[in-house]
Amino acid sequence: MAVSRYLVYKVKSTALNKHALFWGILFCGFWAVLDLAVFGSNVPPISEAWTYYVGAVYALLLTISLSSLGMSFYFTFLYGLAGLRYVTKFGKYSLKKLLFEDSVASLISTLFYGTIMLIMCIAIPYINKSVLISPANLGIVYLSIILLGMQVYLIGLALSLVVAKLNLARHARFISFLILMLAFLLFIPGNVANLPQYFYMLPMMGAGAIAYWGFTGHVPPVGAWWYFYRSGLVLPKVNIWLCVGSSIMWIVLFYVICLALVRRTNPVPVEEIVR
Amino acid sequence: MPIEVKNLHVWLKGDHVLKGVEMSIERKTLLLGPNGSGKTTLIKAILGMLNIDEGDIIIDGRSVRTIEKWIHVMSTNLVDAYSILPENIRTIVKLYEDLLDLDTSLFSELVEMFGIKEVLPKTLYEISTGQKKLVTLSLAISARGRYMVLDEPFEDVDPGRKKRILDIILGTESTVLLSTHELWMIKLFRDWDCYFMLSGRAYGPVRVSDLLEARLVRGDREGALLTFDLGGEKISIVKNVNEGIPLSELSSMEKMFEILYEAPVAQ
CATH class of the missing domain: 3.40.50.300 (P-loop containing nucleotide triphosphate hydrolases)
Structure with a gap:
């Protein structure tokens, strides 16, 4: 099955979107430098302590970075819905094919952003402290990127369809920040001790814990990720299967919402969005 | 059909x-x-x-x-049809060449003829309304x-x-x-x-x-070309009558629109 140019331009349009670049790369890069080169000065120069610390930083920054891409998915879909309906009726490709390519393109963008975050989190401690950390299980790290990427993509799509369905175009920009706000919830397990297990059933949170697991090789505690290595706290571990299950549940749920709304929603006129 | x-x-x-x-x-x-x-x-x-x-x-x-x-x-000049991605016009043309089998050389000829080549590196929302009309018309024609x-x-x-x-x-x-x-x-x-x-x-x-040969008259006339129901009042467009407003002149055509648009319309 030949790939359409839509896939290529969609990758370019979302991954190189200036808002996504700002929030997903620059903003997260800035925090990576602060966390790893400045705030990390108290971390003992022991490889294991650094692995836990960098794992926690990576999980948080990955979630924020990909959620900024989610905003980009949200806007491009809100903007392109009318065009998508027209070209799939009177063009060469079916709606199913273009939606599939849309999701593949978005996944490529998330893998790109996830890899940049990974490189940053490995390179900064190495440059600053000569501490070389490699992820314990790269496969699990990329599994977390995929689970997180699919969630932010589908949340972006579902939100854009809800905005169109409920005539909320005037509040479109404000609503886009919901995705980023959700991602910032991952600060809570970073700082707070003893969170309930169901915190990790929230969208994106489970995938954050999986990223930590993949990077460090250890299932994270329910809280205090940042200080775990020196706090002396004995905290229960996150139920990682609950994280995997809840991530898949959210993907299915948002997919069903998107599927239910995509043909029933009248697109917002582009002029209203641009305004 | x-x-x-x-x-x-x-x-x-x-x-x-x-x-x-x-x-x-x-x-x-x-x-x-x-x-x-x-x-x-x-x-x-x-x-x-x-x-x-x-x-x-x-x-x-x-x-x-x-x-x-x-x-x-079906081709169109409606801007929403070409807003599938927020990209510049040059990219949109390449994209729609694939999606709609757009004739890009015809598009280039039209852009040349309209003298709007300078808009190609911009998005549809960075150009004037008139330029947007010319670009989207060129796209509509090129979609054949x-x-x-x-x-x-x-x-x-x-x-x-x-x-x-x-x-x-x-x-x-x-x-x-x-x-x-x-x-x-x-x-x-x-x-x-x-x-x-x-x-x-x-x-x-x-x-x-x-x-253009007809006249606008009040009431529901037999043999009228059209009869508008304007909230209780009927207005007809009728040929071969001597009464009413002739529609052959621009001013009377505008007069007709004035009457039709301003009348209370049946709900």
Whole structure:
């Protein structure tokens, strides 16, 4: 099955979107430098302590970075819905094919952003402290990127369809920040001790814990990720299967919402969005 | 086979925008009506961009609800159709070359002819309204649809370029549905059909040449070309009478629109 140019331009349009670049790369890069080169000065120069610390930083920054891409998915879909309906009726490709390519393109963008975050989190401690950390299980790290990427993509799509369905175009920009706000919830397990297990059933949170697991090789505690290595706290571990299950549940749920709304929603006129 | 619009109802944001529109577009057709009368909504529905709440649109025997991958049938200058990604015009042209089998060399010729090459590195929302009309018209023509649906193609375009657009539209082999406010041009479309959109309802068709020979009279007249129901008052367009306002002059045509648009319309 030949790939359409839509896939290529969609990758370019979302991954190189200036808002996504700002929030997903620059903003997260800035925090990576602060966390790893400045705030990390108290971390003992022991490889294991650094692995836990960098794992926690990576999980948080990955979630924020990909959620900024989610905003980009949200806007491009809100903007392109009318065009998508027209070209799939009177063009060469079916709606199913273009939606599939849309999701593949978005996944490529998330893998790109996830890899940049990974490189940053490995390179900064190495440059600053000569501490070389490699992820314990790269496969699990990329599994977390995929689970997180699919969630932010589908949340972006579902939100854009809800905005169109409920005539909320005037509040479109404000609503886009919901995705980023959700991602910032991952600060809570970073700082707070003893969170309930169901915190990790929230969208994106489970995938954050999986990223930590993949990077460090250890299932994270329910809280205090940042200080775990020196706090002396004995905290229960996150139920990682609950994280995997809840991530898949959210993907299915948002997919069903998107599927239910995509043909029933009248697109917002582009002029209203641009305004 | 024509485009047939059958008892079309569309609600948008809680408003009943199209209220049982009936149309049959078999030849080049003008769509005249004031702002907010539902012309653009009708065009979007024909292009499959909107959900149809009731009724149907049949294009060459196929319902627009179920049409998929039907290339070279319908082209348009509606900007939303070309807004699938927020990219610059050059990229959009390459993308639509793949999606719609757009003729890019024809597009380049048209852009050259309109003298708007400088807009290609910009997005559709970074250029003036007039330039946007020229770009989207060039895209519509390059898509080579059997039907071409044009929404206000002359709006905000300078007089010199209006003439070029007019020549293209009059010369095209596509069956054109054209909405416009440019009443002075109506005389140039003498062999076209014409529909009026008023408050979500379509009145027509009437041949433009007949319209230009007719008069506007009050009441429901037998043998009238068209009768508008304006909230209790009926106004007819009738040929071969000596009373009423003749529509042959631009001023009287404008007078007709004034009467039709300002009258309380039946709900």
